[in-house]
Amino acid sequence: MQQILVVNCGSSSLKFAIMDGTDNPPILEGIAERLGSEHSAISFKYAGNKTVQALHDHDHRGAVTAIKHWIDSNTDLALNIVGVGHRVVHGGETFSNSVVIDSEVLSGIEQCARFAPLHNLAHVKGIEVAQALFGDIPHVAVFDTAFHQTLEADQYLYPIPMRLYREHHFRKYGFHGTSYRYIAQKLATLGSDFALQNTLVAHLGNGASVCAIKAGHSVDTSMGITPLEGLMMGTRSGSLDPSLLAFISDAEKISMKEALDILNKDSGLKGISEISNDCRTIETAQAAGDDRAELALNMFASRTAKHLASVATNLESVDHIVFTGGIGENSPVIRAKICQRLAMMGIHLDLHANQISPRGEVSLISENHCKTNIWVIPTNEELLIAQDTLSLIESSASK
Incomplete structure (x- = not known):
């Protein structure tokens, strides 16, 4: 072997x-x-x-x-x-x-x-x-960025002067691509026509993003030129008014780089909860009645739902929603809060199935009448890296 x-x-x-x-x-x-x-x-x-x-x-x-x-x-x-x-x-x-x-x-x-x-x-x-x-x-x-190279120009370009893209390649690249590719391949094994269908994936962990996948290809994602854009995360702010960077710099009398460090290292769940960047710790505090923890979880869920709805505009329908990553796989609380905010899309979670979803296993957690399948699928980026490596080695040997 x-x-x-x-x-x-x-x-x-x-x-x-x-x-x-x-x-x-x-x-x-x-x-x-x-x-x-x-x-x-x-x-x-x-x-x-x-x-x-x-x-x-x-x-x-x-x-x-x-x-x-x-x-x-x-x-x-x-x-x-x-x-x-x-x-x-x-x-x-x-x-x-x-x-x-x-x-x-x-x-x-x-x-x-x-x-x-x-x-x-x-x-x-x-x-x-x-x-x-x-x-x-x-x-x-x-x-990590390779999976998102299938994005169309109207999705990956920023509305800034085109010369900045031509000369410096400033554009959306997206991340978590290895995870998304693994999920797309795994989902395709669960149903005969799933490979050709439309899927929203929420990769939620300390770093978090969402992706719209059409027939196995990325058509939109939330992270940008760096992993700071998009969702609220463990310590990252996610998307916000760019002018805030200058306001923080002026107000705190710090450099723009130091202000950027605040957005990358001291914001997100950590910044709002003032407890931790770890979702498990925050959920424990919320269960004990901590208002800051409740606010942090609600903000995280709200922003994730907004970005899922946003990238869904590039799909004709939403056949599947997949939760993955450390939080996505293991937090029934976060999954429920997100799906509750997607009710206008016809998203209906089976609360019992969500609660008892076994750790480390593929689970279907949508209600029976829901047209969109809601899944928990553990990601395995390391396996995909190993498979790609073996495939390229075999391809090189056969030439």
Whole structure:
């Protein structure tokens, strides 16, 4: 059996998994955290057991070296890792599909870093380190933005001078594309004609967005040139009057960049609740009667519903609504609040089915008479990255 090492590099973290490209659970998974700090550590979860160890080198190289050491130390598993799949946040207009990484691809990822400097530069660092340690096998880049390259110009362009698009490529790119592509493929397996139908997907987590999918292709999404646009999120404000950025800068006597940091890091659920960016913590506070928590959840649900209704204008009908992501999969409270606000679209939730939806499983939670199917479908971006990597490796081998 062949396996793929899936790597997801952040600026101070590195998530990883070893997968065989099937629905089987990962053979190994874990995360290296606090990279760049002397307190950096890496966790390994194997066969239901989790171990944590400090990193000798406190950077991405140290994390990948520790993964390589674990693999080399467990020869009894007879692992056959044939490729490394890398999640890359921003592919700009350069990449509309997953690709085998060469020097030209690496250069393209670096060029796209101006739109996602923290993410893409970390990806480049992770790729270079992984190539050095696993250099004799192919490496593949899978882009969050690629799925949305099917958007029409009237959806991806901003109403700003066209020269800014021509000269600088300022436009909507959208994110969570790997998750949306996985959901579209998974939904297609649940009904004979589902692949050709119209779907709204709400990927709700600390980062949150929605997407309208027509016959498996993205036709609109809520995130923009960066992940700040669109829904209210864990710490991000989502869409608001652009002038507010200047007002915050003037009022707080801070730079525009510092004002932008407030919108990215101190807003959303965290900013409104003044409790946490974690939806579970806020729901606990709401149940105990905290008004700030109630307001934060209502705002989150309201803005999600508005954006779902907005992107739905690009579909002739709405055959399915899918909830996914950490909040979408696990919060009956949020799902109910969102669907309640979509009643004018004929959206009717089965409250009991919603409440008992089993964790980690596909569930149909709409009322029987509802023309729109409402689903909870757990996403699996790592599996799609592994499958893309295997597919490209096999394609290259057959040429």
